[in-house]
Amino acid sequence: MKAVRFSEHGGRDVIGYGESEEPTRKEGEVLIDVKAAALNHLDVWTRRGLPGIDLNMPHVPGSDAAGVVVDGGATRFDEGDGVAVWSGVACGDCEFCRNGDEPLCTSFHIIGEHVEGVHAERVSVPAENLVRVPDDVDMKRAAAAPLVFGTAWRMLVTRAGLRPTENVLVLGASGGVGHACVQIARHAGATVYATAGSDEKAETARKLGAERVFDYTDENFADAVREATDGRGVDVVVDHVGKETWRDSLASLAKGGRLVTCGATTGGDATTDINRIFWNQLDVYGSTMATRGEVDDVLSLVWEGALEPRIRATLPMSEAKEGHRMLEERDGFGKVVLVPDTEL
Known part of the structure; x- marks a missing residue:
């Protein structure tokens, strides 16, 4: 399996695309075959290095992705389901989570920023961080929407x-x-x-x-x-x-x-x-990120076409460096989407 990775913080030259360890699905997680992933400015900041965040290296970045379920385990997802990743992870048990305000969770963290991300050919993600994607919604559009919307x-x-x-x-x-x-x-x-x-x-x-x-x-x-x-x-x-x-x-x-x-x-x-x-x-x-209910609300409008994530460029995942450049230099309007080279 291949993934976007970096082994140290720095400029775009630290970004690579190569062989990475296959993900192991843990209890409560879903294994996904990634069809498209999207870049955010968060990926740039994570690559440069954020104060107080000590990442395990090499690090796979990426907070946005969409794909097809390979193994849903004992979750609500079955093999072949289309899904998009919501990257905000909450404990579900602290006072803020119990009050329905997950972004204030005392252990809130973001996939791709604090832990390994989804810019890879396959990923394993907690089931509660997945949103169903209707069959008629393009995977690039699905990948571009969750974090920003x-x-x-x-x-x-x-x-x-x-x-x-x-x-x-x-x-x-x-x-x-x-x-x-x-x-x-x-x-x-x-x-x-x-x-x-x-x-x-x-x-x-x-x-x-x-x-x-x-x-x-x-x-x-x-x-x-x-x-x-x-x-x-x-x-x-x-x-x-x-x-x-x-x-x-x-x-x-x-x-x-x-x-x-x-x-x-x-x-x-x-x-x-x-x-x-x-x-x-x-x-x-x-304001930081969103609750899962808020994500469901806004993505339902994206799926039906009332809201549209604009895509400025679609690049092979091996050209992630170019995607980072486009974000850093404000080149274009909207999102940059990465597609695994095997999907092209």
Whole structure:
């Protein structure tokens, strides 16, 4: 069996694709023949090395995959079932899990980040981390959806409580989480504004439902938002960029507005305008991953076609380095999907 692997943290040169040990299905797990896997920025950060996470090397990365069950053991899955992987793992027994809030689990961890991932020809995954994929759904589409759409759904629907009459600003609309947020907000009936770094990306964001798209390389998006909303600002801002955009994100909010964040790609040590927060009575929400129920809800909309994971490129798994480059250099719009070389 072959898998994407790295034996040390570093640049893209540490990524390899070669022989790896066959997975052994443990009790409660399901053995899957992977048909497609998707890249996330999390794979880039894991490869570079994350503070406080000491991985067993060599490490197989990857949090998103879809495939066909080879051995379901004594689970609800049978041989031949199509499944997609949800990568958030919770203990099921702590106070947060018992209250139905799995992402707050005291031992919460992510497949591909904290433990071995799914960028391989075959993987063994806990049954509770699998979602059924209907026969008419393409495996590449199924692989591209779970992490970003699950994360985006929790951010907007659960944490920010987005309502149909509101307006929302989505930063980085060309990325995985960003393009999912644009679609979910539009599906919820909100007016969507977005930022993008090129005319091509802006046009795609408009096709997905953004009413206005601001080029963050050419204008101050906070000023542009104020102008577009007659000085009012937006009800919700989705910011997963962090340090570079934080002050302008807060400045884009209307009085009583909410900022929700799931990450900080440009750094977590942002400067916060505390005066603006208390005077305008703003709320700031953190959000991580999703519950399995939230994943079921949003993927049902993906399966029926109401939401669509955009795929910027499909590459052989042996070309994982190129996929990492595309993410790091922001080359294209949407997700990068890897397909095992044996499936091509």
